[in-house]
Amino acid sequence: MASSTTSGDRPATGPIPGAAARARQSDVVIGLTGAGIGALTTVMGPYLSFRPNRIVDGLSQTALEAFGPLGWLALALWALSGLVALTRPRAWTGAARAALGSSAVLTLLAAAGADAASFAAAQGAAARTSFGASFYLALLAAFLVSYSASAETPGRLGRAVIALFPVIALVALAATGALAELGIVREWMLTRTTFVRELRRHLFYALGATGGAIALGIPMGVLSARSRHAETAIMGSLNLGQVFPALAFVGIMMPILGALGDRFATVRALGISGIGWAPVFVVLLVYALFPVTRNTLVAIRQIDPAVLDTARGMGMSRWRSLFEVEMPLAFPVVLAGVRIALVQSTAGAILAAFVGGGGLGTIMFFGLEQTSMDLVLVGVLPIVALALVFDAGLRVVERMAGGSEESYA
Amino acid sequence: MNAYVPGIRRNPLGVGLLTAVLALWVLYTPGVEAVLRFVFPGETRLIYDRSPLTRFIGEHLALVAVGGVIAIVLGTIGGLIVVSPIGRPFRDVVLRLANFGQSVPSVAIMALAVPSLGYGSRPVLLALVIYSILPVMVNVVAGVESVPRSVVEAGRGMGMTRAERLIQLEMPLAMPVIMTGIRTMLVILVSAATLGAVVGAGGLGVPIMSGIGSFNNAVVAYGAVPAILLALIIDQAL
Amino acid sequence: MIELRNVTKRYDTTVAVDDVTLTVPDGELTILLGPSGCGKTTLLRTINRMVELDAGEVLIDGQSIRSTPPEVLRRHIGYAIQSVGLFPHMTVRRNIATVPRLLGWDAVRIEARVTELLSLVGLDPASYADKRPAELSGGEAQRIGVARALAADPPVLLMDEPFGALDPINRERLQREFASLHRRLGKTVVFVTHDIEEAVLLGDRIVLMREGQIVQTGSPEELWRGPEHQFVRDFFGDEFGLRILSRHRIADLEPGATPQGASARVHLDTNLRDALAIMVTESVERVTILDGERVVGGLSFCDIVTQVRGSL
Structure with a gap:
């Protein structure tokens, strides 16, 4: 077919007609949606539930019912952020909206901490104050407000402040002890020692599998890019591994690794056996290999052949060309693969708990056995937080390395 | 979005063979016992005998089918909304949230849904749907956006209405990408549904978990093999 | 007759088309010519409401285009673009039949029309009707594009650099064929190009534009003999006379x-x-x-x- 780009379709001046107006409109719509959801969560739905102990059903309240004036304050903050979204954007409006949204959530959080403290004082140590659906929706609302505010803010510094302010404020709030009587914090305090141990093991799985995937996947990717036969064999088997259901995969690996351990002393010496960490680790490694290998392969394939031709023409050897030309050019895309592998392994490491391999999933199971959602969250929230931090951190590195925003996400 | 598409797809012979093996495994228990006895000579108990495998695979398929259909319907509607002029402002934020969804383990959603939905298949279905709506949406968006601009413009220029362009041009041309998303989603669902045993939803996870709990690899394999076969069949057939 | 009256279109802060008034006579091939970014494409697209006006109005045969829903309007105006935009999942036959199908023609009439159009653009109906766009060369695709634009026999044809993506030999061949096609069919054609040679060869009238405004309108000979503006001279250059000779x-x-x-x-x-x-x-x-x-x-x-x- 003829060329698919239509240079004549648009006026050459400016990027896409109306793009700025559309982006602006999108900021307003998302900002208003966030403020609206935030306001609704304040007046409707269960925000906090108070139970005398873990087992008993407790009393659920909306934010307004639970907090009175502070609830009204939060409502006002949400409404204000909506109003600011409607005004003409200036240098400060984005930051203001983000601050208003975050403040609303932080106000409710502090109020919840205070309520939890007085409830605990009245009911004793077994009392649990937990968040309900409205609280989580309020978090979503704050995210939407910050997201659109960030898009409206020009400078990189301003955007960093918008992203970090709520985190820092939350840490500061927690440091004052204002949140200590909330159910989730209490459960965390009770399981602190276990928590640290399981967090370490969780990181071992996530980072170990990703490290292994980097060490093995990049050479495999390079090899695949060089030879069609290697590509068929490597990508074919990795693709097959992706399809295996995780739990069944682990289950199948257990007897295989067990047999290997029984047969070979060196394997046994590495601590590899049919139970414990090894089966889960191997499965996570196979899953993690796919994005790293695929991205390496794709990254090298998409390098302009003219560049490689010139490198060769100037007398570079194959290895020199690989290390001085191909790898640097491929780096951002490979890094995106590593990021995907790391996020995937962080979430996937929860699997270890199914086979007694430890990790934060163990705490989730404790919570499930004891029907304590707060304890489940003590296990789950750090997993999500870790994944998000890894994701955001590596994205920053990618951008510095010159990768595009959505490279093979 | 996904740049790498492996070569071999839709192998009818392979699908037939895998289906035959799966059917044998599920229906012909003495044969399965013979295989397991050969592979695991040390085990005295070879299969999960409290319920037939047909029940577990039935439960498994039901979870995947119901969860998948709901996710396809809602995900397609959601994706189409996001690429429509009305939903356009939410495109980026939805894709960001979809990315975020990857970092929440599906079993965590099941565990968190238990208090409100109770034990059984309902929390699992919720988790399966939440977990798979977004991949479907992402692929609907990617598919519709992969349609060349000139094609849609030509349709518009010839007087096709928005609905006509969607049904006659965008959906058919987006179909390969959407189907890739649906296939990936179903494979993920087969995997996630094995975890449903944790909250009492049944499925092939039951024998696997039971085997793991009693350190009996034969019982683990008794449930794991059909789960793997099921995933492979879905991956190859679609 | 197409009349554009004080037509204005803005994008964000830039003015793409700035208060343009123009009359396109029936049966003539009018060229909108100018450097890229001069607003010629935007002006063309206001005629079939692909671009909605910020000010002014467009009349076709005395009737405002705003009185017709855009989809209905477009089904009665042929439209061919540089990137062709053939529907890759449909056969050539179905592609050409697009507008007739939208208009609800019966199958027999559509089939007859497809055959007629394929012959008209110089392609053998028997061998081309069932091909897919991917099997066509650039020149063939563009012929199908023109056939598709003519399918419902619209009195007006809008063309946006239709031959711009072709190699020089194919481009020239299609230009000549199109010129003779136009003489035979007598359609009112508005044709956007930035190619001076093409404009002089095909145009009954040339509308030279710059920065959203019309600089001068007239037949190529009129522009050659009486340029009203230094820009006209500069734009057509020293070879203008030679190009006129080719007409x-x-x-x-x-x-x-x-x-x-x-x-x-x-x-x-x-x-x-x-x-x-x-x-x-x-x-x-x-x-x-x-x-x-x-x-x-x-x-x-x-x-x-x-x-x-x-x-x-």
């Missing part, structure tokens, strides 16, 4: 006194530019004019240079 055949000239008998021979249908080229190639100042096998006169270098200016 005219020897037959169009008044018979001169130049004697016959030169060794180089040209046909009466040859255009003046080619005749000039033959003189240069053969290093002669005179050629003999043939009508078929019969010698009908002579043409000298001076005839072309001097007589042309007066008679064209």
Whole structure:
């Protein structure tokens, strides 16, 4: 077919007609949606539930019912952020909206901490104050407000402040002890020692599998890019591994690794056996290999052949060309693969708990056995937080390395 | 979005063979016992005998089918909304949230849904749907956006209405990408549904978990093999 | 007749089309010409409401285009673009039948029309109707694009650099074929291009634009003889005269006194530019004019240079 780009379709001046107006409109719509959801969560739905102990059903309240004036304050903050979204954007409006949204959530959080403290004082140590659906929706609302505010803010510094302010404020709030009587914090305090141990093991799985995937996947990717036969064999088997259901995969690996351990002393010496960490680790490694290998392969394939031709023409050897030309050019895309592998392994490491391999999933199971959602969250929230931090951190590195925003996400 | 598409797809012979093996495994228990006895000579108990495998695979398929259909319907509607002029402002934020969804383990959603939905298949279905709506949406968006601009413009220029362009041009041309998303989603669902045993939803996870709990690899394999076969069949057939 | 009255279109802060008033007569091929970014495409797209106006109005046969829903309007205006935009999942037949299907024609009528159009654009209906766009060359795809635009026999045809993506040989062939097609069908055509050669070759009238405004309107000859603006001269450049020559055949000239008998021979249908080229190639100042096998006169270098200016 003829060329698919239509240079004549648009006026050459400016990027896409109306793009700025559309982006602006999108900021307003998302900002208003966030403020609206935030306001609704304040007046409707269960925000906090108070139970005398873990087992008993407790009393659920909306934010307004639970907090009175502070609830009204939060409502006002949400409404204000909506109003600011409607005004003409200036240098400060984005930051203001983000601050208003975050403040609303932080106000409710502090109020919840205070309520939890007085409830605990009245009911004793077994009392649990937990968040309900409205609280989580309020978090979503704050995210939407910050997201659109960030898009409206020009400078990189301003955007960093918008992203970090709520985190820092939350840490500061927690440091004052204002949140200590909330159910989730209490459960965390009770399981602190276990928590640290399981967090370490969780990181071992996530980072170990990703490290292994980097060490093995990049050479495999390079090899695949060089030879069609290697590509068929490597990508074919990795693709097959992706399809295996995780739990069944682990289950199948257990007897295989067990047999290997029984047969070979060196394997046994590495601590590899049919139970414990090894089966889960191997499965996570196979899953993690796919994005790293695929991205390496794709990254090298998409390098302009003219560049490689010139490198060769100037007398570079194959290895020199690989290390001085191909790898640097491929780096951002490979890094995106590593990021995907790391996020995937962080979430996937929860699997270890199914086979007694430890990790934060163990705490989730404790919570499930004891029907304590707060304890489940003590296990789950750090997993999500870790994944998000890894994701955001590596994205920053990618951008510095010159990768595009959505490279093979 | 996904740049790498492996070569071999839709192998009818392979699908037939895998289906035959799966059917044998599920229906012909003495044969399965013979295989397991050969592979695991040390085990005295070879299969999960409290319920037939047909029940577990039935439960498994039901979870995947119901969860998948709901996710396809809602995900397609959601994706189409996001690429429509009305939903356009939410495109980026939805894709960001979809990315975020990857970092929440599906079993965590099941565990968190238990208090409100109770034990059984309902929390699992919720988790399966939440977990798979977004991949479907992402692929609907990617598919519709992969349609060349000139094609849609030509349709518009010839007087096709928005609905006509969607049904006659965008959906058919987006179909390969959407189907890739649906296939990936179903494979993920087969995997996630094995975890449903944790909250009492049944499925092939039951024998696997039971085997793991009693350190009996034969019982683990008794449930794991059909789960793997099921995933492979879905991956190859679609 | 298409009338554009005080048409204005803004994007964000830039003005793409700035208060343009223009009349496009029936049956003529009007070229919108100008450097990229001059607003010619935007102006074209206001006519079938692909671009909605910020100010002004567009009338077709005295009726405002706003009185018709855009989809209905577009089904009665042919539209062909540089990127063709053939639907890759449909056969050539279905592609051409798009608008007739939208208009609800019956299958027999559609089939007849597809066959007719394929022949019209010089493609064999039997071998092309069932092909997919991916199997077509660039030139073939663009022919199908033109056929598709003509499918419902619209009185007005809008074309946006339809031959811009083709290689020079194919482009020239399609331009000539389209010129003769236009003479036969007598459609009102509005044609956007930035290619001066194409504009001079095809245009009954040229509308030269710059920065969203019309600089000058007229036949190529009028623009050549009476440029009202330095920009017109600069834009068409020194070769303008040569290009004008390509529009005219020897037959169009008044018979001169130049004697016959030169060794180089040209046909009466040859255009003046080619005749000039033959003189240069053969290093002669005179050629003999043939009508078929019969010698009908002579043409000298001076005839072309001097007589042309007066008679064209």
